[in-house]
Amino acid sequence: MTDFTPISxxxxxxxxxxxxxxxxxxxxxxxxxxxxxxxxxxxxSQNVKWRWAFIVGLLMSGxxxxxxxxxxxxxxxxxxxxxxxxxxxxxxxxxxGSGCTSGHGICGxxxxxxxxxxxxxxxxxxxxxxxxxxxxxxxx
Numbered sequence: 001m002t003d004f005t006p007i008s009x010x011x012x013x014x015x016x017x018x019x020x021x022x023x024x025x026x027x028x029x030x031x032x033x034x035x036x037x038x039x040x041x042x043x044x045s046q047n048v049k050w051r052w053a054f055i056v057g058l059l060m061s062g063x064x065x066x067x068x069x070x071x072x073x074x075x076x077x078x079x080x081x082x083x084x085x086x087x088x089x090x091x092x093x094x095x096x097g098s099g100c101t102s103g104h105g106i107c108g109x110x111x112x113x114x115x116x117x118x119x120x121x122x123x124x125x126x127x128x129x130x131x132x133x134x135x136x137x138x139x140x
Contacts, residue, residue, distance in 0.1 A: 008070070020107050023054070032103020033058070034094045097122070 020031040027050055029036075040051045065072050094100045097119050099108070105123065108116020
C-alpha cells in the first residue's frame, strides 16, 4: 500500500469533509472520532443514537468498499503486540491532546482553530519521527 492514488485520495478527502460539514450543520457537532466514541461510552441520553450511527457507518464502509470496486488490503502484515501498544499510545495522545486527528485535523483546521492547527502539526511531526525511526533506525 505504498502507491499514491491521487484520485481516490481526493474523493476520500472530499467525502470526509462533506461528512464533517453535514454533522456540524445537522447536529451542531464536531466529527472527532475520539469524542464520538467517548460519548457512546459515557452518555445515557438521546445523544447516543447519532453517535452509534456514525460508528456503525465507519465500520460498514470497510465492508462495503470492496463491493464498490475499491481496493482494500486483504491482509495486514503487522506485529499484533506492537499494534496494540501503538493503539494504546495513540489513545493516550488523543486523551492528552483533547482530541484526535479527525477532530483537530479535519474539523479544527477547517474552523481555523489555533489549538487544532498546533495539535495537528504536533501529530504530523511525531508521525514523521516515528516512521523514520521504525523504517531507518529499527528497520521494521
